[in-house]
Amino acid sequence: MRISSPLDFARAFRRGSRARGSTLVVVVHENGLDHARLGLSIGKVVWKSAVKRNRVRRIFREAFRLEYAQLPAGHDLVLIAAEKRLEPTLEETRLELVKLARKAQRRLAERRAQEAECGDEGAA
Numbered sequence: 001m002r003i004s005s006p007l008d009f010a011r012a013f014r015r016g017s018r019a020r021g022s023t024l025v026v027v028v029h030e031n032g033l034d035h036a037r038l039g040l041s042i043g044k045v046v047w048k049s050a051v052k053r054n055r056v057r058r059i060f061r062e063a064f065r066l067e068y069a070q071l072p073a074g075h076d077l078v079l080i081a082a083e084k085r086l087e088p089t090l091e092e093t094r095l096e097l098v099k100l101a102r103k104a105q106r107r108l109a110e111r112r113a114q115e116a117e118c119g120d121e122g123a124a
Contacts, residue, residue, distance in 0.1 A: 001068075003039030003076050012039065012078050017108035019100040023088045024060070026097065027078040028104035036071045038064045039078040046081050056081055056088060063093040070098045072105045 003009060008031070016029035031037055040057050047053045060079045064071070071077065079097070081088075 001035060001037050003037050003078065008037075008076060009039055009041075009078065012076050016076070016078070017104045017111060019104035019107065020082060021096040021100050022082060023086065023093050023096050024082050024100065025080040026100040026104050027080065028072065028101060028108055029076045029078075030074060030108070031076045033074060036068065036073055037076045039076060041078055041080045043081075052087070059088055059090050059093055060097075062090055063097045066090075067094050067098050071101050075101075075105060075108075077101055 003012070012027050012029040016027040019026050019028075038061065040060055042053045042056050042060075044053070047056070064077070064079070
């Protein structure tokens with residue numbers, strides 16, 4: 001249930017929809033599967049310490065695991081830490097993850113609908 005391919009990350013960043021919160025940024029992109037997948041982007045620029053980066057990764061993974069049933073199926077979710085040197089808690093990350101994932105999915109669906117409308121007008 002993880003995104004491991006650099007191509008999948010690139011596709012999500014290029015074509016996905018984003019939603020930003022106080023703890024994290026969620027990038028959502030359709031994956032064509034029947035389940036959600038998780039990708040993490042925790043940069044060295046944000047945290048120099050590997051220990052702190054790994055803690056943030058653990059918190060993000062655990063929030064994804066606990067909220068999996070509430071997340072949009074058939075989408076890749078890439079989680080990015082929103083603030084430099086932020087130390088997120090599991091509870092706030094869980095709440096924000098679900099809210100932001102739904103928001104980004106809604107935006108993605110709206111953009112797809114607009115693209116479909118523009119494509120139909122161009123053909124007419």
